[in-house]
Each structure stands twice: as C-alpha cells, then as structure tokens.
Amino acid sequence: MAPIRPPVAEPPAPHATRPVVLLIGGYAGCGKTTLGRALARRTGWPMLDKDTTTRPVVEAALAALGLSATDRESEAYRTLIRPAEYEALMAGMAENLRCGTSCIVTAPFVAEFASPSWCESARARIGALGGTAHFAWIDCDADTLRSHIVERGAARDEAKLAGWNTWIGSLDLAFRPATDHLVVANSGDFVAVDEVAKALAEKFGK
Numbered sequence: 001m002a003p004i005r006p007p008v009a010e011p012p013a014p015h016a017t018r019p020v021v022l023l024i025g026g027y028a029g030c031g032k033t034t035l036g037r038a039l040a041r042r043t044g045w046p047m048l049d050k051d052t053t054t055r056p057v058v059e060a061a062l063a064a065l066g067l068s069a070t071d072r073e074s075e076a077y078r079t080l081i082r083p084a085e086y087e088a089l090m091a092g093m094a095e096n097l098r099c100g101t102s103c104i105v106t107a108p109f110v111a112e113f114a115s116p117s118w119c120e121s122a123r124a125r126i127g128a129l130g131g132t133a134h135f136a137w138i139d140c141d142a143d144t145l146r147s148h149i150v151e152r153g154a155a156r157d158e159a160k161l162a163g164w165n166t167w168i169g170s171l172d173l174a175f176r177p178a179t180d181h182l183v184v185a186n187s188g189d190f191v192a193v194d195e196v197a198k199a200l201a202e203k204f205g206k
Contacts, residue, residue: 019102019131020045020204021093023122025109026138027171028160029148031186031193035138036106038197043102043206048092050107051156054085070156086112090122097129102204110175113137119179134204135181142168144187 022039026032033049040047059069061081071077089107096103112118113135126133140148146164149157160167176183184196 017205019097019100020134021097021102021126021131022104022134022136022200022204023109024104024106024136024138025113025177026140026186027108027110027145027173028157029145029152030138030140031148032106032108032138034193035184035186035196036104038193039200040104042194042197042201043104043204045102045104046096047104047106048089048096049105050085050089053092054088057088058085070158072156073159090125094125094129097126097131100130102131109177113177113179113181114175116178119177123179135177135179136184136200137175137177137181138184138186140173141187142173 024032024036033051036047036049039045058081062069062071062077065076065080067074067076086107089105093103093105112122119135123133145168146161149160182200
C-alpha cells in the first residue's frame with residue numbers, strides 16, 4: 001500500500017491591502033477598551049487589551065515581589081513589570097501581523113506615546129511586518145474619567161480614587177502623542193461609541 005502523503009499546500013494569496021494596527025491610548029477610565037471592543041465587533045479584527053492580556057501574569061509577579069495585586073504605582077511595578085507588560089502586548093501585535101491580520105491594541109501608552117523614539121520604533125516595527133500603524137489618543141476630562149472609574153469598580157483603581165486629587169493632578173490632560181495621531185473626544189455624559197467605531201472602520205476601509 002502506498003503511503004498517504006499530505007497534499008501540497010498552496011501558497012497563501014497576497015493580501016489586497018496592508019494590515020492595519022491601531023494603537024489606542026489614554027488615561028485610566030477614558031474609554032479606550034470600550035472603543036476598542038466596539039471597533040473589533042465592527043471590523044472583526046482581534047483586540048489586544050493590556051489588562052486582559054497580561055493581568056494574570058502581572059498579578060503573579062506582584063505577589064512574588066510581596067506587593068499588592070492591584071499595585072500599579074510602585075517603583076517595582078514601573079521598572080520591573082510594566083516594561084515586560086508592554087513588550088508582551090506588542091509581541092501579540094507582531095504575531096497577528098505575521099499572519100497578515102489587522103489588530104487593535106489598547107493600553108494607556110502614556111510613556112510610550114510621549115516618546116518620539118518609541119513611536120518611530122513602533123511604526124517601523126509594524127511597517128517591517130507588512131502593516132500600517134495608526135495611533136489614537138482618547139481625550140477625556142477629569143470629571144468623566146472619575147465617573148468611568150467609579151462605574152467600572154475595578155480593584156486596581158482603589159488607590160487612584162483614594163488619592164484622587166493627587167492622581168488627577170499628576171496627569172497632563174492636554175497630552176498628545178509625539179507622532180501623527182487621531183484624537184477621539186470622550187468627555188461628557190454621552191458619547192456615541194458605536195458611531196466613533198463606525199467612522200474609524202470606514203477610515204480603515206472596513
């Protein structure tokens with residue numbers, strides 16, 4: 001009996017358009033995850049959210065260091081854990097690009113978007129993998145941030161709310177990324193997130 005051989009795989013068809021990576025940044029409570037999900041539902045693109053993607057590993061690392069699982073402010077978190085968090089997130093983005101898949105990446109990205117070199121490096125990395133990078137910043141006022149943070153009731157926000165004046169005073173609410181970017185306004189009582197997602201999807205040809 002002749003051996004059974006697997007069929008010869010046909011080479012994948014080239015993509016008609018370059019995959020898109022949309023990096024959505026903003027302060028805690030600004031609505032970046034909500035917008036990312038709305039856009040993912042409309043486009044069918046995978047969504048990589050920093051907290052969802054890395055939280056179990058981050059909490060295990062914090063516990064190993066003898067720190068609270070909700071710690072996001074200490075020097076140990078900022079210097080030992082946070083950089084690895086973002087590298088894991090960007091590695092997931094790169095994996096999607098290698099498959100020719102567009103994706104949405106949501107995280108605060110504050111230090112990253114403030115750095116021209118980081119933005120340039122991310123844009124080059126995405127381009128080298130065949131994609132096109134887009135950066136978006138969600139602009140949100142202090143009252144709306146507080147309302148959203150209270151509403152979601154996340155344990156990781158307890159320190160922010162307990163020291164609200166100190167935390168909100170540490171933010172630059174006029175911040176903008178140090179690269180070409182989109183600004184999404186999300187202040188006030190009601191923002192039609194689905195309409196924003198629709199406009200973004202149309203911009204990206206979806």
